[in-house]
Amino acid sequence: MLNRDQLFDAMDGIRDEYLSSAVDLLGYAKEDNLMILEQHKKAARARKAGRMILIAAVIVCLFTVTAFAAGLFSISTRVPDAKETFQIHWDESDSGYLEWSDAKLVLTFPEVTESREIEFRPGWLPFELPETLAGSSPWDGITAETWFRRFSSESLSWPENADHYPSEYGDIMQPIMIETYSMAQFSDGGAMLMLYQTPGEITEEHWDKLDADVLSFHGKQHFDERDIPELDMHLDAYDIDYDYVLLSNEEQGWVIEVCGQLGMDTARKVAENLEIRETGSTLRQEDFQNKYLFIDGGVG
Amino acid sequence: MDDEAILNLYRQRQNSALAETEAKYGRLCFSVADNILQNREDAEECVNDTWLHAWNAIPPEHPSVFSAWLSRVTRNLAISRLREIRALKRGGAEIPLVLEELSECIPGGVDPQKQAELRELSEAVNRFLAGLKPAERDVFVARYFYAASHAELSARTGWTLGKTKTVLRRTRLKLQKSLKEEGLC
Numbered sequence: 001m002l003n004r005d006q007l008f009d010a011m012d013g014i015r016d017e018y019l020s021s022a023v024d025l026l027g028y029a030k031e032d033n034l035m036i037l038e039q040h041k042k043a044a045r046a047r048k049a050g051r052m053i054l055i056a057a058v059i060v061c062l063f064t065v066t067a068f069a070a071g072l073f074s075i076s077t078r079v080p081d082a083k084e085t086f087q088i089h090w091d092e093s094d095s096g097y098l099e100w101s102d103a104k105l106v107l108t109f110p111e112v113t114e115s116r117e118i119e120f121r122p123g124w125l126p127f128e129l130p131e132t133l134a135g136s137s138p139w140d141g142i143t144a145e146t147w148f149r150r151f152s153s154e155s156l157s158w159p160e161n162a163d164h165y166p167s168e169y170g171d172i173m174q175p176i177m178i179e180t181y182s183m184a185q186f187s188d189g190g191a192m193l194m195l196y197q198t199p200g201e202i203t204e205e206h207w208d209k210l211d212a213d214v215l216s217f218h219g220k221q222h223f224d225e226r227d228i229p230e231l232d233m234h235l236d237a238y239d240i241d242y243d244y245v246l247l248s249n250e251e252q253g254w255v256i257e258v259c260g261q262l263g264m265d266t267a268r269k270v271a272e273n274l275e276i277r278e279t280g281s282t283l284r285q286e287d288f289q290n291k292y293l294f295i296d297g298g299v300g
Numbered sequence: 301m302d303d304e305a306i307l308n309l310y311r312q313r314q315n316s317a318l319a320e321t322e323a324k325y326g327r328l329c330f331s332v333a334d335n336i337l338q339n340r341e342d343a344e345e346c347v348n349d350t351w352l353h354a355w356n357a358i359p360p361e362h363p364s365v366f367s368a369w370l371s372r373v374t375r376n377l378a379i380s381r382l383r384e385i386r387a388l389k390r391g392g393a394e395i396p397l398v399l400e401e402l403s404e405c406i407p408g409g410v411d412p413q414k415q416a417e418l419r420e421l422s423e424a425v426n427r428f429l430a431g432l433k434p435a436e437r438d439v440f441v442a443r444y445f446y447a448a449s450h451a452e453l454s455a456r457t458g459w460t461l462g463k464t465k466t467v468l469r470r471t472r473l474k475l476q477k478s479l480k481e482e483g484l485c
Contacts, residue, residue, distance in 0.1 A: 002485040006418065007425075010421035011425065011444050012372055014429065014445055016369075019371055022437075022442040026452070205460070206463045206466060
C-alpha cells in the first residue's frame with residue numbers, strides 16, 4: 001500500500017524541466033528576491049509559532065490587495081472613465097445597438113471559450129419557501145427542492161400570491177435575487193456593467209466550500225428631492241441600496257450573482273449556503289445575444 | 301558563469317568550482333534546505349554538504365540541468381537530516397547510529413525492488429504532471445518538491461491564500477485519481 005513517505009520520496013524523480021520551471025516561479029535563483037523571500041519565510045514561521053497573529057493577518061490582507069491590484073483574481077473590476085462608451089446589442093433601436101456611457105463599474109472575467117452550465121438550490125433563505133408555490137407559469141410547482149438558474153421575487157409568485165410572500169418584505173422591491181451567468185458570454189471584451197448604482201468598497205475572498213472566488217460590495221443610487229408637477233407630487237430624497245455577492249469559478253466558467261436589500265450578512269449567508277451542480281450542458285458566446293449584462297439592471 | 305563552465309571546473313578539480321556554485325546556486329539550495337528544515341543553521345550545514353556531494357560526484361556524474369540536480373541533492377540531504385532529527389527526538393541519540401550501523405548489513409545499501417517501485421511511482425507522477433496546466437504544475441512542484449509554504453506560493457502566484465490551497469487540493473485529488481487508475485494505490 002502506497003504511503004505518504006513513498007510518494008514524497010517519489011517526488012525526487014520529477015523531471016528536471018518541471019523543477020526548473022518551479023524554481024522560476026519561486027524566484028530562488030534570483031538575488032533581487034532575497035528580501036521578499038526572507039520576509040515571507042519569517043512571516044510563515046511567525047504564524048507557525050502562533051506568536052504574531054496580527055502580522056499574519058496583515059500579510060494575508062496584503063496578498064489579497066496585491067491580487068486585486070494585479071487583476072489576478074478571477075473577477076477583475078474597474079471604474080470606467082465617464083466618457084467610456086459601451087455598445088450594447090439592442091434590437092429595439094434602429095442601429096441594433098445602444099450606446100451607454102457613465103457606467104459605474106465594469107466587471108470582467110477570464111477569457112473562456114465555453115462555460116459549464118450550472119444550476120443551484122438555496123440551502124438557506126431569509127424566509128421559508130412554501131412546499132409548493134402555485135404561481136403562474138413558469139413558476140408553477142416550485143418547491144424547496146427545485147433547482148434554479150434564476151431565483152427572484154417573481155419566483156415567489158409575488159404579488160399575486162402574496163400569502164406566500166413575507167409581509168415584512170412587502171415594501172422591498174427585491175429582497176433576494178440569485179442568478180447564474182457564464183464567463184463565455186463575456187469573452188471577446190464583454191463585461192458585466194453596473195449602470196446606475198455606485199459601488200462601495202470591494203472585498204475579495206476565496207470560499208473553499210464552493211470552490212469559488214467571491215467578490216462582495218454594496219451598491220447605492222441616490223435620488224434628489226424633487227417635484228412631479230404632472231402628478232402634483234413631491235418626493236423626498238432617497239437612496240436605493242443593494243448588497244452584491246458574486247461567486248465565480250474560473251475552471252468551470254460560471255458566475256453566480258446574489259444580491260438583495262436585506263443587508264450584506266443576509267446576502268452572504270444565502271450565497272454561502274447555495275448548493276451548486278452542473279447541468280451537463282456547455283455554453284459558448286454564440287448562445288447569448290449580448291456580451292454585456294447589467295448587474296443592477298435586473299433589480300429594483 | 302554558465303553551468304557548463306562551472307561543471308568543467310569540477311572536472312578539472314579546481315576549487316573555484318565550489319565558489320562559483322555557491323555564488324550562483326547558494327540561494328536556491330539554502331531555500332530548499334530551509335523550507336524543509338526550518339532552521340537556519342541546519343540549512344546552512346545541509347548546503348555545505350551539498351557542495352561536498354557535488355565535489356565528490358562530479359565527475360563521473362554529468363548533470364544535464366545543474367540547478368535541478370543540486371535541488372535534488374539538497375532536498376535528499378535535508379530530508380535525511382530531518383529524519384535524523386525526528387529519530388533523535390523519538391529514540392535518543394543512539395537510534396540514528398544504530399540505524400546507520402544496520403544499513404551496513406544491507407548489500408549495496410539499497411533495496412532493488414524498492415528502488416524499482418520508487419522509479420515507477422516517479423514516472424507515474426511525471427506522467428500526471430505532464431497533463432497539468434503549467435501554472436498548476438509549477439505550484440504543485442513548488443509545494444511538494446521544494447516544500448514552499450502556502451503564503452510563499454500565494455505571494456509568488458498572486459493568487460489569494462484560499463485559491464492557492466484550493467488549487468493544490470484539486471491537484472492532489474487529480475493525482476490520487478491518476479495513481480488509482482494506474483493501479484499504484
